Amino acid sequence: ENLANKIAAGEVVQRPESVVKELLENSIDAEAKNIELIIKQAGKSLIQVCDDGIGMTEEDAILCIQKHATSKISTLSDLEAIRTLGFRGEALSSIAAVSQLEIRTQTAQQEIGTLIRIEKEGEIIKEKVSVNKGTCVSVKNLFYNTPARRKFLKSDATELKHIIDTFNRIALAHPEINFKFYNNDSLVNDYKSGTLEERIAQIFADNMLDALIPVREKTEYLSLHGYIGKPSIFRKSKGEQYLYLNKRFVFNKHINHAVFTAFENILEKGDYPFFVLFMEIDPSKVDVNIHPSKLEVKFDDEKDVYNFVLAVIKKSIGSHDL
Numbered sequence: 001e002n003l004a005n006k007i008a009a010g011e012v013v014q015r016p017e018s019v020v021k022e023l024l025e026n027s028i029d030a031e032a033k034n035i036e037l038i039i040k041q042a043g044k045s046l047i048q049v050c051d052d053g054i055g056m057t058e059e060d061a062i063l064c065i066q067k068h069a070t071s072k073i074s075t076l077s078d079l080e081a082i083r084t085l086g087f088r089g090e091a092l093s094s095i096a097a098v099s100q101l102e103i104r105t106q107t108a109q110q111e112i113g114t115l116i117r118i119e120k121e122g123e124i125i126k127e128k129v130s131v132n133k134g135t136c137v138s139v140k141n142l143f144y145n146t147p148a149r150r151k152f153l154k155s156d157a158t159e160l161k162h163i164i165d166t167f168n169r170i171a172l173a174h175p176e177i178n179f180k181f182y183n184n185d186s187l188v189n190d191y192k193s194g195t196l197e198e199r200i201a202q203i204f205a206d207n208m209l210d211a212l213i214p215v216r217e218k219t220e221y222l223s224l225h226g227y228i229g230k231p232s233i234f235r236k237s238k239g240e241q242y243l244y245l246n247k248r249f250v251f252n253k254h255i256n257h258a259v260f261t262a263f264e265n266i267l268e269k270g271d272y273p274f275f276v277l278f279m280e281i282d283p284s285k286v287d288v289n290i291h292p293s294k295l296e297v298k299f300d301d302e303k304d305v306y307n308f309v310l311a312v313i314k315k316s317i318g319s320h321d322l
């Protein structure tokens with residue numbers, strides 16, 4: 001663990017929320033059906049994610065904490081058509097450089113699991129342990145060795161808010177997965193697997209179920225599905241517009257604008273429509289998400305995408321009672 005590693009880590013790991021995001025995404029990539037997030041002190045002292053996914057062999061577990069170890073890219077063209085969430089093999093090594101990392105993991109084929117722990121001097125401790133199939137990654141004392149970064153962290157309340165937002169954004173995109181979230185030993189969220197509508201109700205409020213208009217449309221290279229909210233659940237501030245591009249949560253002001261425009265005659269000043277929309281597009285037609293924490297995306301055919309969304313949302317609004 002050297003200076004270059006710590007600097008690189010700063011790019012991926014900006015705050016406890018970034019760790020939460022990377023660990024949850026890894027569990028999803030590992031095909032977990034149950035994912036549990038445990039944090040203490042807003043993630044500053046502990047972030048732990050446990051899953052029942054495919055797990056890792058001992059070799060994989062040691063490899064995954066080395067720089068640029070990823071099992072998700074095998075050829076160069078994969079890079080252009082990334083479908084999994086992780087693709088750079090940088091997260092775990094970066095997290096390991098700025099925290100006390102421990103991994104417990106076991107594959108379905110193994111009789112016994114592996115525990116890997118990084119000690120302060122970068123020494124790797126390895127043990128055989130009995131665990132359930134799947135992986136538990138725990139990240140203690142984030143930035144303990146980079147005091148300047150540690151000092152930059154905001155209050156527990158603010159850091160917790162970021163974690164909750166990310167947890168919900170990810171849970172929203174995966175209603176087929178059970179998610180649990182413990183904060184300082186108390187269970188805050190327990191989302192059972194179900195439909196997208198059910199997940200929306202779990203995260204936001206039960207009364208949303210009657211106020212959702214389905215959206216579903218598809219062209220040759222573009223599809224859009226999800227829900228938009230009726231006027232009864234218009235929001236008074238921005239921030240509850242959930243757009244996912246190929247399953248990743250993103251911001252794109254053009255898409256937001258297209259949806260807002262579709263609602264134009266119905267929106268009163270200060271109203272913002274609620275929506276959860278999933279767009280699938282050929283990955284080669286979007287500016288690849290080079291930076292891990294960058295949520296902004298750019299489409300090659302911005303105008304086409306805008307017009308598509310506008311038309312689809314207008315049609316959905318038009319064919320439902322508001």
Ligand code: ADP
Nearest residue numbers: 026030064070071086087088089090091092135
């Ligand atoms: P990436 O996700 O970009 O491949 P990471 O640093 O996040 O890079 O993870 C490195 C590798 O470690 C992954 O490619 C995967 O093989 C393995 N890995 C990480 N987390 C898990 C997990 N929860 N279950 C199984 N394998 C995992």
Ligand code: MG
Nearest residue numbers: 022026086091
């Ligand atoms: Mg990853």
